[in-house]
Amino acid sequence: MSTVPQELNWVEKRAACTITKLFNQICDGIEKDVSAINVARNLSEHHLFQADVSRDGTTMVVGQPNRSPRTRVFVVMDNDRINVNEERSNITWAAYIGLNDEGRCVLRLEDGTELEQWQFRKKALEGLFFGERP
Secondary structure, three states: OOOOOOOOOHHHHHHHHHHHHHHHHHHHHHHHHHHHHHHHHHOOHOOOEEEEEEOOEEEEEEEEOOOOOOEEEEEEEEEOOOEEEOOOOOEEEEEEEOOOOOOOEEEEOOOOOOEOOHHHHHHHHHHHHHOOOO
């Protein structure tokens, strides 16, 4: 059975699908992910991961500030996309927002791949949390 609605006020749905709203939701999810990795890894206070938002609210920095060498991931809200910069590997990528054919607000990579928010966070943080690249 198709999950595409027969009728949808797509204009209203798309107007509610904003970069600010998605960025804030992603930041909330990242904070939960940071708490989860700290518990799962049973990290000492000196090695805890932290997630900090910049004063202007457009950048979230995730890392272990007391660890050397310091490695961070920057998640940055831009005009029409969310950029991710993985400092250690110098990898940069972006996800754009949009309404998919099911009428849901989603993140889309440049190649058109749609990501759920947890998938976006996994792609951004997995290397930092687990020290490996997929």
